[in-house]
Amino acid sequence: MTAPNLLVVIDPGARLTDPESVRIARDVLCAGAPGTKVCLPERPEEVARALARRGSRCPVVVGDDRALLRAVRLLHRDRDLAACALAMVPVGPPAGIALAAALGVPTTAVAASRAVLHGTEHPLDLLVDDSGGVVLGTLRVPPAPGPYEGARGSPDGGRDGDGAYGDGARGCVPPGGTGGAGGAYGGGEAYGTGAAYGGGAGGAAGAGAGADAAKWARAQPLRGYRSLARTLARPLPLLASLVGPGAREGDEGHEGDGGAGGDWGPQRLRVEADGTLLADLDRPVAQVSLAPGSDGLAEVVVRRRASDTPVRARAHTVTVSGPDFRYRADALVGGPVRVRTWRALAGAWRLTLPAAPAP
Structure with missing residues (x-):
């Protein structure tokens, strides 16, 4: 069997939060595919440039769900998504790689790396919106609190929230965030061969890999009061959701911020599916959810109240x-937006997953 021709894109957040898993993935992939090239981006434009110049190489994302979404979005933007199969080695706490797990990607570095080398391509549906955003798993309106509420980013292609490709000065980020990696691998080359990884002599000292955010944070060096304040502010959106609808966030946001700015309660929304009206502005809607189906159609669920039968x-x-x-x-x-349209695309992207066992 011919070894795959790979371009491994290692997310800076993965290098910061769990360098050991990153090292394992690098070693397994480079050993199984000797011609592998490794990209260590520090900024989003470096990811875009590496993907655009990959040639015949299959991109492999080493990182969390946000890193996978970033790669899919970039390839879709360049109309290059159907030209290659993506692969992934999830690195991060369980909440940060939940999408990858739901898609069928193994969640350990060794198993995921072996799936990259020996797995099979699976065509999958996705949703695209009128601003260039993509949805691989589930979309919800309004956004319920979730694991990324403190490390937000824009699905519309804006700069990832809170230093996803920051300058390193933003400092500690709890698991699930992808921030402050500028100093993590200071000596690493931006793009090169498998040996490029070794250039990161300035590694993420003290970066723990545990899923417990508090334990992880205590293991990090304190990089200034501003960093500490940002870290402590991250639970505020979740606390706001517990207080009740209408509670406002304590974080004022920043450039590229796509965070949930307040109300998670019922809203007056108009929902149309292929021209059929599912909800109108005259009655509040508790939640609208969308997900790619398996036949080029989006699955739509509208819930007015928890006690009501949902409209599907x-x-x-x-x-x-x-x-x-x-x-x-x-x-x-x-x-916030006032109108957004999502379109389902059948088999629009391919993901390498473990091969099914022989009968």
């Missing part, structure tokens, strides 16, 4: 409109 539909296009609303697309929160 399957459609090629779904449009949600109303007063400014936010939405969670997989691991990212977007908005």
